[in-house]
Amino acid sequence: MKKNVRLLFLFSVIFSMMLMAACSNNESKPEPSNPNDEEEGTAESPGKVEINFWHAMSGAGQEALDSIVSDFNSSQDKYTVNAEFQGSYEESLTKLRSVGGTKDAPAITQVFEVGTKFMIDSGYIEPMQSFIDKDNYDLSQLEENILNYYRVDGKLYSMPFNSSTPVMIYNKDAFKEAGLDPEKPPQTFNEVKAAAEKLTKSGEQYGFSMLTYGWFFEQLLATQGGLYVNEENGRAGDATEAVFNGEEGLRVFNFLNDMNKAGTFGNYGTNWDDIRAAFQTGKVAMYMDSSAGVAAAVNNSPFEVGVAFIPYADDIERQGVAIGGASLWMSKGIAEEEQEAAWEFMKYLTTPEVQAKWHIGTGYFAINPAAYDEDIVKAEWEKYPQFKVTVDQLQQTKPSVATQGALISVFPESRQQIVTALENLYQGADPQEVLDQAAEGSNRAIEIANKTKK
């Protein structure tokens, strides 16, 4: 008996020690700052600086990115970049929160556009501007409308990388069948409504659809020059109040509500794949998508596909679109040579050759417009003339705080509020009422964020 007890005691002591060892040992990543570390680079030459690059690109994006990274690694012998997929934008941001500001943080992280304000406030990052100034890097070679989004107080905090805008994609064959001119897509809210009426075939085909996603609402707001939050869309200071429930926002909601009531609007929920499948199977004749989805829509549809600018309110001048997508952030608190390496890699990414490859591989914009003159892009555009529409829409955008896009740290939460508002709208709720509710919910989130900000 006594022996057993002693044995048991011994066992539990060993067990608990193992447990503690396991706890303290978690997540210890190979340290990039030490090139002689056993875990990495035994085959590499010792002088090489190795950095980690966290990204959220899956599928075609990941393939294109991996090939760009390996090209970079073999193009010079000073730096090695490890591209690591970290899940969706939200997931990778969550991971970054646990290591941000420490030396375990990756040298480069890709963060989605609505995380911009959060990243600036986080204190995790080295503003891109300091390297731009030090290196006298010529920013004018990059696309002005993209830079506008990421420039805050005249400073560029991150390097734009994958950028997309919304477009309206439509079924040319259905247009012909309905007696509409397939080369003249509707431009304004009223024109879209009228076209949707003609395109709707009860039970078979809806005229128009839009993914239930806050981004599209933001864009339809921006193209009217409407603001999302106060303080000049959050660009003049910390926003304190959502203003998207004003006149412009109401126009968007009325536009959707009218079509929904008339039975010409198809609701395919919050999933990108669902609405794309609905379009490709001919259940919807016009829908809003990201410019990064154009190639897939053209390739996968058994009919001719047209791409148009997003619709704008009647009697108002079209302002254009705001940028979506993500940018690259450099970490603070890591070794200087790693920052150096990150900067070299980012410069490499913005060269026309790389951007051309990226543009045709993914459908994202080239942040360096010189890429559009590359031969591979020209060939691709010949194959997909639709691509050009997306670039035209971006380049015709009038720079303003509206089309710069809003800057708030609680964007994910606010987008969720818009999604709920749209869902309630489609169930027959009053447009102004659901918009006000969404604004109220966003206000609370903004208030808490401002209260707890250090």
Added chain:
Amino acid sequence: MKESSVSLLAKSSIWKKSLNARTALLYLFPSILLFSVFVFYPMFRTIYLSFFLTDQHGSAALFVGLENYTYLLESQAFRNSIKATILFVLYTVPAGVILALFLALIANEKLRGIGFFRTIYSSTMGISVAASSVVWLFLFHPSVGMFNRFLSLMNLPEVQWLLDPDWALLSVSISTIWLNTGFSFLILLGGLQNIDGYLYESAKIDGAGYWYQLRRITIPMLSPTLFFIITISLINAFQSFGQIDILTKGGPSQATNLIVYSIYREAFVNYQFGTASAQAVFLFLCILIVTILQFKFGERKVHYQ
């Protein structure tokens, strides 16, 4: 010298008397340690956080007392989550247990090839929530889904399974019932196999019919297992997450925004760990109350052999 030996004696007798307690503690030590690390610490941390507003990094920043709780109780969205959770429990638990019981009863018959059916009925246990939800996602798909194909074949109007707030919770419930059936079935079948055959033999001799045997022998003898399954199903239903995340993300119009999902969204999308923790404490209390009630009233009907 005498005194010291007495006190030594007393000491050693305390030492001896507490031998049992010490042995018990020793045996419990590993589980106490594990529970402290993985259950107690997070629980107290959650309660602590529920009195704070958290900053962008999710650490406690501003003490607000009970404000998170009063906000929750006033919030329309949270009341909606409570309602959805209760409905979800009502949809999934009774139907799931009855279905599993029915399958277990028919699979308990001694027939040739019954092993095949037993394997099939319990097979959903081997499928992860994520994988099966993706399959259900395709079945429910609004334009190319199988269910809508069948409906249109039969000239019935299509149903927006996951997009119509009136249907979404029901659709998620159907997939949940399917998902949980395998486990419930296996446990119930085990319970059925444990019932002694002589009970049925003597009932047969006494001339009892199938339904009489079911009511008077099978159900009472199975009651400890049934009780276990009902408790586990209840707790599972309250904690369902994966299928919601994949099928509806809490939408449409918050119709499937169960409390657990709402906690997740509050914490890991909005980074409001304060309000998320308050919701978690609330959910904890709910499950605690339901479980206590169940043990108080449900267990009376349980027959232990």
